[in-house]
Amino acid sequence: MTDAASQTAKLESELRKMLEEMSALIHARDLAIVDRFWSGGRFWLFGSEEHEHDLTRAELHAHMAAMFEKPYRVRFLFDAMSVDHHQDMAWVNAPAILEIHHPDRVVRLPYRLFALFQRIGGAWQWRVFSGSEPAAPPT
Numbered sequence: 794m795t796d797a798a799s800q801t802a803k804l805e806s807e808l809r810k811m812l813e814e815m816s817a818l819i820h821a822r823d824l825a826i827v828d829r830f831w832s833g834g835r836f837w838l839f840g841s842e843e844h845e846h847d848l849t850r851a852e853l854h855a856h857m858a859a860m861f862e863k864p865y866r867v868r869f870l871f872d873a874m875s876v877d878h879h880q881d882m883a884w885v886n887a888p889a890i891l892e893i894h895h896p897d898r899v900v901r902l903p904y905r906l907f908a909l910f911q912r913i914g915g916a917w918q919w920r921v922f923s924g925s926e927p928a929a930p931p932t
């Protein structure tokens with residue numbers, strides 16, 4: 794494997810681990826997700842729902858706390874993803890399955906995630922989470 798290919802594989806592994814950790818924290822209803830997202834600088838979250846647009850740490854905390862009070866849990870399952878980078882910035886396009894765990898059933902929906910990361914102090918930090926459930930085509 795070439796040095797560039799090795800670096801790309803390492804980056805994909807690191808960012809996949811961050812996405813999987815994010816999913817696990819959200820599924821566990823662990824508010825530590827706020828610190829994972831909001832570390833080392835500014836962060837924006839853009840979700841599927843109209844109100845899911847968090848620009849401050851307080852908005853992000855309130856959003857996560859409200860989501861964790863719902864009678865269901867969510868998690869993301871990632872398969873293939875596209876990872877690229879330039880200098881200290883990296884981005885991921887990750888089609889996923891959004892699992893919604895109700896007490897009596899699990900609903901699986903397609904989900905599209907775009908995330909932007911910045912390398913600060915030797916570690917990748919979240920900058921943007923933009924996720925959506927694909928809409929049905931217009932009729």
